[in-house]
Ligand SMILES: *Cc1c(COP(=O)(O)O)cnc(C)c1O
């Protein structure tokens with residue numbers, strides 16, 4: 122089993138019942154009732170815990186949802202807090218110094234659909250979040266938890282976008298931030314963190330090394346909230362809002378197929394969880410849908426396991442331009458396999474050249490400049506159609522999780538001026554551009 126910790130990190134302290142832990146204010150986590158182990162079901166109280174004290178399985182937020190109506194949600198703000206009843210956040214979340222990510226556009230992508238041969242295609246465009254990636258959603262939920270835990274430091278190990286989101290949200294909340302990245306990260310992603318924090322730490326190693334270091338620091342230091350380590354259960358819930366929004370923006374119905382990029386696998390897992398919650402709350406009609414995962418071949422441990430028909434995910438050393446997806450040992454990879462297999466989807470991977478082509482496909486057909494992660498997702502969408510794994514007659518949503526200005530290097534030698542000319546009409550007509 123793949124879990125979120127390793128043998129050297131501390132287990133969550135054992136707590137017998139599932140009432141809110143000491144020192145937490147009433148209603149601090151909304152309708153959440155506790156943390157439940159995804160593997161054995163053991164429950165612990167709400168707190169900065171992430172690993173099951175019984176079996177080391179990952180902990181997940183459990184809820185007792187009240188009746189929630191479409192009208193209540195629609196009356197909410199045009200950001201993720203419209204779904205606050207379904208998140209582990211307090212009812213007064215909108216009064217806090219948090220970010221307001223989400224409710225990003227769902228674009229009908231007819232040009233790209235025509236190009237790929239898909240009848241009904243939508244792009245969920247998360248590049249317009251406050252720091253230009255889907256990570257603002259998860260960080261907003263993690264920040265709420267960190268504040269309720271009276272954390273002194275808001276921190277993360279990151280493949281880039283997470284560091285941007287943590288640094289910005291911490292600045293707005295007035296909490297000290299420390300963000301850790303692999304030292305070979307793209308320069309724009311480094312700058313996009315360093316503008317918000319004076320504590321960007323570049324680590325000589327890959328993401329999995331950075332993650333191990335973060336677990337060690339989380340075990341040694343008091344009062345640190347590592348968004349994707351010790352407050353990971355709260356962080357992960359933020360990805361559900363992508364699923365809620367897609368369903369609401371489709372007119373309160375689920376798509377038939379959805380293609381989602383996979384790094385740790387958290388996002389894919391939580392979009393599925395969101396769809397299941399909407400069904401069980403009666404907010405959408407129950408119907409089958411297929412979930413597809415997208416990876417770059419240079420870091421494709423989940424796709425490799427999917428194709429081999431096994432549950433055993435073998436960790437890899439990443440080597441791809443899709444750095445925001447470069448997690449060689451994905452914590453939720455096993456659950457991605459389960460979901461993609463159970464729903465009749467698949468996990469697929471593409472080469473770096475196909476990633477670059479994916480970036481151009483989306484830019485030239487829909488006017489959306491995505492980063493390498495989005496290039497991966499679009500490229501995989503194309504491959505799924507070309508190989509007959511995705512049904513082009515069904516309603517299909519693809520998620521664009523990031524912004525192309527952060528990974529300019531990936532594409533900058535493939536595009537540029539069609540001609541460089543003197544400022545005269547004759548020079549223009551002679552340039553061959555027309
Ligand atoms: C982090 C990230 C992902 C994937 O996130 P996981 O939940 O770890 O699978 C996808 N796209 C972008 C741009 C990201 O930054």
Ligand SMILES: [Zn+2]
Pocket residue numbers: 158159160161162163173174175176177178
């Ligand atoms: Zn357990």
